[in-house]
Amino acid sequence: MNEQLKKLIELQAIDREILEFDRILAAVPGQIKAGQADMDAITREQEEARAAIADMKKANKQLEADVQAENDHMAKIKTKLTAVKTNKEYSAILAEVESVKEKVSAFEDKELAIMETLEEKAGELPAIETRFKEEENNFKEYKAKKEAEADRVKGEREVVLGKRQGILNTIEPKRLELYNKVLKRNDGVAVVAVRDSMCQGCFHRLRPQVVIDVKISAEIVECSHCYRFLYWVEESEDQTAPNQRTAG
């Protein structure tokens, strides 16, 4: 086989590896973000439950203060009773006492209702907190796994890039320029096999003479349709040949 073509096949294999690494690396931020969504949901739920409980406690504190104020009011009214001179004054004070009692009763009813809801919400909180911790651990684990995977792929990519540089030095600059052009217009595949007289890049049927030229491999032959570089694969090698069955 043409030596330059051999190098181009090696380069193509490496570029496919790099493309795959890039695909994996590009997907990682989105995967982590998707994992974060579950975490965000339970975080919100926990925050809302805690805020609701805090609000109810605050409201009850206010109601307790209101009850205390009315009780103080009541004490003052009662001191007035000692100074009462007429029935009219007495009735007015009794009415005031009734009004204060009603207010206190209303405050206490409210307090009781809030207490019931508060107990219910406080009872639900531990389960929410447990779920939060579980999700938090899951997410941390997932994120660490994905980041480790990305680091590993970056490392492998560096190694492959080093190999690539070594191969680049063995390819004629003009050939390399053409390779890069073809690579760009063909979704990262510039070198493909010929099988059943067809270019395995675009599945264009090749003329018999072209197939013979590819088989002889004295010169590098390009597909007249997609301009990819063509190489011959013996049937026995077919299994080990890189999968080039990419339409384009």
Ligand SMILES: [Zn+2]
């Ligand atoms: Zn083609």
